[in-house]
Amino acid sequence: MRKARISGTDEIVQADDLLKFYPNYNDLIFVCIDEKCSVRMAPACIKKKDHRKPHFKKYRNQEHIETCEYAKLSKLYHQGKNQKLNKTEIKKIGYPSVFILNEDKLEEPTTFQAKYGNDDGVTGRGDGITKVYEFDGENVKFDKSNRVQGIDRIVDWYLGFPHNRDVEIEINSGRIQYRYFFKHIKDFTDPANLQNERIFYGRIMLSEMNRNVFDRYTENVFFKLLGYKDKNEKNVSNYSVKIDKNSISKHSLSRLKNRYNHLFERAFTEHKNKTSEQNIGLYLFVYGKLDEHNDTLLNVKRQYITFRHDEVRKTIIEE
Numbered sequence: 548m549r550k551a552r553i554s555g556t557d558e559i560v561q562a563d564d565l566l567k568f569y570p571n572y573n574d575l576i577f578v579c580i581d582e583k584c585s586v587r588m589a590p591a592c593i594k595k596k597d598h599r600k601p602h603f604k605k606y607r608n609q610e611h612i613e614t615c616e617y618a619k620l621s622k623l624y625h626q627g628k629n630q631k632l633n634k635t636e637i638k639k640i641g642y643p644s645v646f647i648l649n650e651d652k653l654e655e656p657t658t659f660q661a662k663y664g665n666d667d668g669v670t671g672r673g674d675g676i677t678k679v680y681e682f683d684g685e686n687v688k689f690d691k692s693n694r695v696q697g698i699d700r701i702v703d704w705y706l707g708f709p710h711n712r713d714v715e716i717e718i719n720s721g722r723i724q725y726r727y728f729f730k731h732i733k734d735f736t737d738p739a740n741l742q743n744e745r746i747f748y749g750r751i752m753l754s755e756m757n758r759n760v761f762d763r764y765t766e767n768v769f770f771k772l773l774g775y776k777d778k779n780e781k782n783v784s785n786y787s788v789k790i791d792k793n794s795i796s797k798h799s800l801s802r803l804k805n806r807y808n809h810l811f812e813r814a815f816t817e818h819k820n821k822t823s824e825q826n827i828g829l830y831l832f833v834y835g836k837l838d839e840h841n842d843t844l845l846n847v848k849r850q851y852i853t854f855r856h857d858e859v860r861k862t863i864i865e866e
């Protein structure tokens with residue numbers, strides 16, 4: 548399981564973030580997120596040298612209660628990686644179906660119901676979580692609301708449920724299937740295939756060129772991708788991505804910077820030590836469009852960019 552609750556404080560933590568935020572995790576007691584269940588959980592594979600991804604597991608002699616919502620959800624998350632889920636299962640998990648692109652900053656919903664919806668899994672305080680804890684702005688609760696203002700949860704659905712990329716997302720009052728909403732930039736990607744505003748993604752080049760990119764220039768941040776448009780003997784025209792620092796808040800910028808530096812250092816170190824796993828890469832996901840004057844430059848729209856050190860699975864329904 549990816550998350551657990553710290554006994555005593557009720558803070559919910561992701562296994563991925565444990566080492567960073569709780570280096571003393573061995574002194575803590577973790578339990579299942581579902582309060583009615585609260586079965587004891589143990590952190591596993593937390594250290595960087597471990598090959599499997601960090602997670603929480605229950606002890607062998609104890610079980611989740613039969614009605615444990617988190618155990619049910621975890622099972623679906625696990626299944627979703629390898630097989631297509633049916634409509635009921637999808638509904639149980641929930642996925643972002645509306646991407647709100649308003650230029651105005653929307654106010655955060657304040658009530659529990661408005662914020663988390665009233666799906667059967669979470670009906671209010673007492674039935675789910677008493678305290679919401681956020682890391683890097685990513686909500687780590689059972690967040691099933693389907694309207695999102697950022698791309699993180701959209702990317703999570705794309706990565707986590709590769710066989711269900713035929714579900715639709717609404718954006719600018721149009722609807723599009725996830726599989727068409729995302730465009731992969733790899734080698735020999737023709738810019739003609741990168742039209743419109745979409746979520747573009749590709750692997751980030753693991754070299755000094757991409758290190759500390761947030762502090763290099765005053766106005767912009769540039770990332771160099773591995774994927775390229777064409778290759779001749781003189782030069783390779785790699786795609787790059789640009790953030791206009793003035794288009795996003797200082798807070799968002801520093802959040803992105805911290806997340807990027809953390810993931811980059813991890814991926815770069817593994818790359819140098821040749822310990823990286825074959826299918827895992829450092830990826831950048833960006834909502835934006837190609838520059839009008841440079842067809843290998845992608846301009847990030849506002850703060851819609853995120854990074855993952857993960858595997859991007861292919862799926863049978865993808866072209």
Ligand SMILES: [Zn+2]
Nearest residue numbers: 579584611615
């Ligand atoms: Zn449980």
